[in-house]
Amino acid sequence: MVSGDEELERLLREVDATLSGKPAPAAGPPAVPARADQAPGRGGRALRTGVVAGAVCGAGVGTMTFLFAWLPFVENPVSSGLGAFVGAFLTGSVLTLRRG
Numbered sequence: 001m002v003s004g005d006e007e008l009e010r011l012l013r014e015v016d017a018t019l020s021g022k023p024a025p026a027a028g029p030p031a032v033p034a035r036a037d038q039a040p041g042r043g044g045r046a047l048r049t050g051v052v053a054g055a056v057c058g059a060g061v062g063t064m065t066f067l068f069a070w071l072p073f074v075e076n077p078v079s080s081g082l083g084a085f086v087g088a089f090l091t092g093s094v095l096t097l098r099r100g
Helices: 004-020 042-067 077-099
Strands: none
16 A cells, blocks of 8 residues: 555656656665554544644634623633534544545
8 A cells, every 4th residue: 555655756756757757666675664663653642633623723722712602692611612522523534534
């Protein structure tokens, strides 16, 4: 399976070759797969991305809801922050998993 970065590099080589009129250079040496202890897998990366996105969005929405609680249509900063956390967590996790 070709990763996104390798696919992008291949496409850029093809575009450069097409624009310059020269044949596309051969691809570099095959990538060595990362060892399991070097980097987290797809699930670990997706979880980490989801938690960071959820924490940032939850804190931001919770803080802004708390600051604007004096408005009659803004009610509970806790539920707003938790809702933002859940939404950002799911979005960040799913998009990271789909990206590969």
